[in-house]
Amino acid sequence: MAAVIPLIQTRALTRQFGGLKAVDNVDFNLESGKIHAIIGPNGAGKTTFVSLLSGRLLPDSGTILFDGQDITTMPAHKRVQVGIAYTFQITSVFANLSVYDNVALPVQRRLLQRGRVDPGALHQSVFEVLDRVGMADHAHSKAGSLSYGHQRLLEVAMGLALQPRLLILDEPTQGLSDGEIDTFIELVREIARDATVLLIEHNMQVVMALADRITVMNNGKILAEGTPSEIRANAAVQEAYLGGGDV
Template identity: 45%
Template sequence: MLRTSGLTKEFGGLTAVDDVDFALAENELCSLIGPNGAGKTTFFNLLTGVLTPTTGSVEVRDGEDGWRDVTDATPYETADLGLHRSYQITNVFPTSTVLENVRVAAQAASGDSAKFWRNAGAFEEHVEEAHAILDRVGLAPEAHTPAESLSHGAKRQLEVAVALAGDPDVLLMDEPNAGVSSESVDEIIDLIEDVATDHAVLLVEHNMDIVMNVSDRVVVLNQGEVIAEGEPQAVRNDPTVQEAYLGGYEAGSLDGERDAESPAGDSSTDPEEGTA
């Protein structure tokens, strides 16, 4: 559904993403992990057209046998081709209702967004789609609540709902658990697993319990390079990954924190991804 070849992004003398070959299969849930500054969010930005790579290519599946080069595509164009994204920082219209946030996204995905002179009530199919998506993500009771009134966890669910509008083929989820209370973690896990039943999902997540429990495959970035990939258990036991990132991780550490003495604690911060 999605693939890259030799994908590289340089910022001055810093190589944030370094010659990455990657492929995401249909209905696969792949997690992208690594220490802060590893290049994960930069990689997401390259996939979705927010950044243009220095070298390399990005392609999305176009039909049964073809591929479309989206290396130089804009974020709007990549979204139109079925590549949608949720963000680390909640990115919704705060004063609009939950329903309106999703309805507008569905309307934009259909190409009706420019018809401003028509009454919004005329787009009944978009309203129906929005209600169905809200039911799926567990926000149906909050349909008429202003988005700014939601809890942080519910705002994360809303952002996923917005990303689902227009029925994308591939969903990139950038730390959907970030800032969510421990009581809401199970809801986020259920949501990720549900979305992955009929979408290809690329997940960035620091909570290693979530990563190890939901992933079909794990890819590890360190200093912009892929240092390991494979099934979760194999990656967890990889000595290179232990040294670069996991440190003292043990199953059940819900905060996903690494051992304080791990070399990952000294990792630098990527200029495009803050603490991702």
């Protein structure tokens, strides 16, 4: 039986800032069709690591493969074209544009890759995405007037509009209310039917509810990896991440 190629694979991936190795010789595999969470204390290297995967940063050394293709030096916009979408830790919506126009921009970009943009297809695609995240009623609202939680959902919608094979979510529940978090959990489960999800998240209840597999980073390295139950029982994770408390 042929070996399954991971969707994302890194080997000896390293990124240094001055004397600090933010990502230090990391080997990582991400299976297709999974929800994979990366956790760890502040400064562990999580955001730097996913910035390397998305192309926002380039590594000092090491390799990144996407579905077997070497993308180590591929610029970020090319990685979007091959199917990697990254939502930021801080909202990056276009505040002065409507919700509709924020989503129309990535839809148009995707359709242009396939040839001429048909206005009817664009309109239909925008509302399909807005319906998916529960924001169709806000289509004509200015993005900057939305609540923080709705801006985060809009940013997810902008990522989904690209129809990615891999959606990277960086602290997506930060600033959300309990009700908004519950809605987000259901949304990610629905997204995972069509795309692989890589999630950086501090909220351990969200991580344990969603993740098929968890990678724990500390000081730029992978400290542990496993299922939620394995990570919950890992003494080294409890010590490094929670000072000895329960995960």
